[in-house]
Each structure stands twice: as structure tokens, then as C-alpha cells.
Amino acid sequence: MEKQVINLDLIIVGAGPAGLAAAVYASRSKLDTLVLENKIIGGQVRDSYRVDNYPGFPYITGEDLSNNFQKHALEAGAKIDEFDNIVSMKLGSEEKIVETSKKIYKPHAVILATGSNNRLLPVPEEKKFHGNGVHYCELCDGALYEGKDLIVVGGGNSAIEGAIVLSKFAKNLNIIHQFDYLQANKTNEEELATKTNVKFIWNSEVRHVLGESSVTGVQIENVKTGELSEVKTDGVFVYIGRVANNELFKHYIKLDNWGHVLTNENMETNIKGVYAAGDLRSKTIRQLTTAVSDGTIAALAAEKYIMERKRV
Numbered sequence: 001m002e003k004q005v006i007n008l009d010l011i012i013v014g015a016g017p018a019g020l021a022a023a024v025y026a027s028r029s030k031l032d033t034l035v036l037e038n039k040i041i042g043g044q045v046r047d048s049y050r051v052d053n054y055p056g057f058p059y060i061t062g063e064d065l066s067n068n069f070q071k072h073a074l075e076a077g078a079k080i081d082e083f084d085n086i087v088s089m090k091l092g093s094e095e096k097i098v099e100t101s102k103k104i105y106k107p108h109a110v111i112l113a114t115g116s117n118n119r120l121l122p123v124p125e126e127k128k129f130h131g132n133g134v135h136y137c138e139l140c141d142g143a144l145y146e147g148k149d150l151i152v153v154g155g156g157n158s159a160i161e162g163a164i165v166l167s168k169f170a171k172n173l174n175i176i177h178q179f180d181y182l183q184a185n186k187t188n189e190e191e192l193a194t195k196t197n198v199k200f201i202w203n204s205e206v207r208h209v210l211g212e213s214s215v216t217g218v219q220i221e222n223v224k225t226g227e228l229s230e231v232k233t234d235g236v237f238v239y240i241g242r243v244a245n246n247e248l249f250k251h252y253i254k255l256d257n258w259g260h261v262l263t264n265e266n267m268e269t270n271i272k273g274v275y276a277a278g279d280l281r282s283k284t285i286r287q288l289t290t291a292v293s294d295g296t297i298a299a300l301a302a303e304k305y306i307m308e309r310k311r312v
Helices: 017-028 043-047 062-076 138-145 157-166 186-192 288-311
Strands: 004-013 033-036 079-081 086-091 096-100 103-112 116-118 149-153 172-176 198-201 204-211 215-222 228-232 235-238 242-244 274-276
Touching: 004 017, 004 096, 004 288, 017 033, 017 043, 017 062, 017 103, 017 288, 043 062, 062 079, 103 288, 138 157, 138 235, 149 157, 157 172, 157 186, 172 204, 215 235, 274 288
Parallel strands: 004 033, 004 103, 033 079, 103 274, 149 172, 149 235, 172 198
Antiparallel strands: 086 096, 096 103, 116 242, 204 215, 215 228
């Protein structure tokens, strides 16, 4: 059976903060707007134990904030489809085609807000222990390690936020970081400093994960001296950055050297009518507030483009 072809104003690819902010503004502008999401609505912020740096919310869980974003977008009139995966995209200045497993969409404009994926621990054993000793989400898997020894790899905000949560479960928690200083905000650093079961292993990187059927430890290397040593652990939680999720469109859109989408200040890519917002975009600062800002700008720029296109 042939797929149904649907013409509409705007497709937003990704339902994280950037995509949902764009959906609110686009829908309020009376654009026929569809958000496509093949993972979880709310993006990576949904996994945050708490959010305390979003204006107007001194404290809110990531799940609650994500639910608020989703509710707002739906109430504004956006449609969200999280069950029809995109199988291909063709992005041109004159025609844009987004094909899902069930339908073919032909929008006037597209906003790319696909975010990023966890950067995997670069060791040979990652695949063997992925989800079974090597993890990337403290809220999802931290409770599995009640009273056990844990390792956190990384020293940025995500790593320290993860460590704060994991310290509630772990007997002992070692943080392994390639530098001799943290790259997190001071509030998180100060809270972590109150945890008596947390220690730091500086200037070090994980080279191997040890164990047969389960993780028993890691081999680390001191990046300054080259010395190898082993650290006992029952689980490893990894926070070493994220990789831009660009597989669907990387052959059409100009990217920087790290795979992030290049845009101007109006979130426009190299293709007319295609915009990018959020962590996917090439920029210096990636925060929840900047993602929402990107989505807002992209939606308003898309609305102007669509209105001009309709007048032709």
C-alpha cells in the first residue's frame, strides 16, 4: 500500500526543549506544525534529577519540566508523533520530503532539533558491558548498585550531577577525570564536596573495563606519567560528552568539524527553509536556556519564510 502524502507548514524533528519551544511558537503563529520524535519526549533534560537554573523554577525535576514543555506545545496546537520513525529525509531549497515508516510529509520548512547522543566509553569492552556494568544514565540504572562500589568517568556538569545522585546508592564512588580540576558549576561542586563516600582520581583515563560476566574493575592510565593501575568497581557511569545526532541529514547540511550543524544567528542552515536548534547546533554554550532560545528563533524565522513562500 502506498504511503499517504501529507502537505503541511512545518516539521520539527526532535522533541527536546529546543523542538518543543519551537513547536509552541510555531503553533501560536498558526502554522500547521508536526513534531516527530523517535526516542523520548523531553530530550536529555528528562533524565536530569533536578533542574535549578531555568528561570522561574528555582527547583524542578527534569521529568516535570519536560512534561510541562510537552503539555504547553500540545495546548498551543502542535501535533507530536513519537511512534512513526523517520526513515529518510530529502532537504532542498525548493522541496523538502520527510518520509516516516507510515507516511510521506512535504513541509514548507523543517527545524532540526535532534540533539545529541552519549559519547561512548572508548574501550574495547564497552559493547560487552553496555547496560550491564557500563551505563550512561544515573536515574535509569543507579538504584541497581545500592551498597556497591561505583566509578564515574568525567568532570563536567553531567558527570558531577550524576555523581551526586549515585553517591546516594554507592558504598564508595570514585570520579575519574582526565584533568586535575572539574569543569562543573560551583553549586554542583559544593554539593558534591559534602559527600563523604566520594573520591577523585585526577589526570587519568579508563583504558579497559575488567571482568568476565560482570564488571569487577577498570584499568586506568595516568595521562601525565603513563602509569597503569586498576580500580575495583561494580559499575561504571560515563559522562564524557555527547555526539551530534546528524545521521538523517548530514549529506545535505553543512556541519562543523565535530558534526554540529552550522547556522547563522537566525538558526538558518545552508538550505533555505531548513533551520537547526539546540545541542545539535554549532555553538559555544549548550544549556537548557540556550536550547529554548534557539527553538524560539528558529520557529519565528521559519514562520517568516513560510509566509513569504505562500505569498509567491
